Amino acid sequence: xxxxxxxxxxxxxxxxxxxxxxxxxxxxxxxxxxxxxxxxxxxxxxxxxxxxxxxxxxxxxxxxxxxxxxxxxxxxxxxxxxxxxxxxxxxxxxxxxxxxxxxxxxxxxxxxxxxxxxxxxxxxxxxxxxxxxxxxxxxxxxxxxxxxxxxxxxxxxxxxxxxxxxxxxxxxxxxxxxxxxxxxxxxxxxxxxxxxxxxxxxxxxxxxxxxxxxxxxxxxxxxxxxxxxxxxxxxxxxxxxxxxxxxxxxxxxxxxxxxxxxxxxxxxxxxxxxxxxxxxxxxxxxxxxxxxxxxxxxxxxxxxxxxxxxxxxxxxxxxxxxxxxxxx
Numbered sequence: 001x002x003x004x005x006x007x008x009x010x011x012x013x014x015x016x017x018x019x020x021x022x023x024x025x026x027x028x029x030x031x032x033x034x035x036x037x038x039x040x041x042x043x044x045x046x047x048x049x050x051x052x053x054x055x056x057x058x059x060x061x062x063x064x065x066x067x068x069x070x071x072x073x074x075x076x077x078x079x080x081x082x083x084x085x086x087x088x089x090x091x092x093x094x095x096x097x098x099x100x101x102x103x104x105x106x107x108x109x110x111x112x113x114x115x116x117x118x119x120x121x122x123x124x125x126x127x128x129x130x131x132x133x134x135x136x137x138x139x140x141x142x143x144x145x146x147x148x149x150x151x152x153x154x155x156x157x158x159x160x161x162x163x164x165x166x167x168x169x170x171x172x173x174x175x176x177x178x179x180x181x182x183x184x185x186x187x188x189x190x191x192x193x194x195x196x197x198x199x200x201x202x203x204x205x206x207x208x209x210x211x212x213x214x215x216x217x218x219x220x221x222x223x224x225x226x227x228x229x230x231x232x233x234x235x236x237x238x239x240x241x242x243x244x245x246x247x248x249x250x251x252x253x254x255x256x257x258x259x260x261x262x263x264x265x266x267x268x269x270x271x272x273x274x275x276x277x278x279x280x281x282x283x284x285x286x287x288x289x290x291x292x293x294x295x296x297x298x299x300x301x302x303x304x305x306x307x308x309x310x311x312x313x314x315x316x317x318x319x320x321x322x323x324x325x326x327x328x
Contacts (some may be wrong), residue, residue: 001046002292004271006077007171007198009150011119013077015267016292017049018042018285019202019278024057024064027208027280028221032064034280039068041282043075045289051174051202051276053081053124054109058088062112073115079172079200080109081124081154095325097127099138106142120172122152126328132160133167140168152200155326158191165195177201177273179210179262179304180231180243180313188327193272204266204275206231206313209240211259212248230315239314246307256294259284263291265304 003012023035039050050069052061062080069076082105085093096105109118121142123135142148152172153164164170173192177184178201192199205211207226214220217227217237226232231240244258251261259277266275279285296304316323 001048003048004198004274006120007150007152008169008196009120009171011077011150011171013049013198013274014047015271015274016047016263016289017051017200017274017276018047019276020050020052020061020065021056022278023280024061026056026225028224030057031280032067034282035064036068038280038282038285039065040072041285043072045286047289048075049077049079049274049276051079051200052113053084053122054105054112055081055084055086055124058086058090059108059112062109066112066114069113069115077119078113078115079120079122079152080113080118081122082106082109083122083124083127095125095127097123097130097132097135099134102135102138103142106147110147117147117149119149120152121148121150122154122172122174123156124154125325126153126156126160128328132156132163136164136167136170143168154202155328157327158187160328161188161191161195161197165197170195170197172198172200174200174202174276176203176317177266177269177275178204178206179247179265179308180206180240181317182308182310182312185310189269189273193270199270199273201266201273201275204277205259205262210244210247210262211257212244215241228319229317230319231313231317233315236315243308243312250300250304250307254294254300256290257287259287260291260294263288264294264296265301267291268296268301 002015006013052065085096139151150171154174247258251258
């Protein structure tokens with residue numbers, strides 16, 4: 001497994017990470033034993049970059065990751081996040097970036113994860129009511145105290161990234177990026193490259209849509225959060241299937257799975273781009289790793305640009321209220 005340096009830190013992460021969110025939340029039923037097995041298999045195959053957050057499962061995902069890391073903590077670069085706040089019943093109540101909350105959230109994550117330090121600590125969403133210098137200043141004190149090794153932001157605007165980086169070195173910026181979400185290419189990715197910040201791409205498979213496994217709205221479980229997302233509903237769903245059909249045809253030509261082609265494209269965007277696809281299946285985990293063996297000619301990349309230009313997806317990537325929290 002090839003490793004890349006994580007921003008301004010001394011850490012090195014695998015070029016493909018593992019997003020753990022779906023193991024505990026949002027995508028239907030959960031099988032904790034199988035999820036632990038997936039994490040163990042990922043580590044066995046050289047993947048060392050695990051991504052979780054305190055909001056996933058309202059703490060349950062961090063508990064699950066803790067269980068999987070017993071005896072294997074030294075094999076992992078562990079990332080978690082704070083800032084999105086939910087009630088015990090799962091209801092979202094807002095974003096909190098106040099300094100006192102930063103410390104409280106970090107201590108709670110350390111306890112659930114059962115670790116002495118968090119390798120990469122993200123602000124999950126920017127709290128627009130708190131100056132970013134105050135939030136990142138509080139995060140920097142966690143670094144000074146040894147509770148956190150390096151800092152990251154998620155879904156932050158270029159201006160916020162710059163202000164944060166002046167307060168304390170930012171090592172990673174996490175934002176959605178895939179063949180149907182290419183808007184980071186305009187300003188966010190160039191800003192990260194200018195400042196030496198690693199770009200961590202979440203949902204690189206379009207929340208599973210780009211795998212070709214979701215053919216009908218009914219393929220989503222009744223309690224699957226994607227049923228409420230614009231790109232998965234109504235006429236948007238059918239329009240977006242056209243993109244998937246193009247990806248499937250290209251994948252057939254490359255003799256690979258559509259998921260592998262979509263992931264290989266993200267990987268081809270630069271060594272400073274680290275996708276973190278999530279899965280609850282060992283089979284799909286190993287399939288994702290197959291993307292590392294795929295390369296593209298300039299002509300193939302040009303064809304992909306033609307079928308999946310920026311703005312190709314029909315529908316916003318989140319419902320209206322959630323969209324207000326991105327690019328903060």
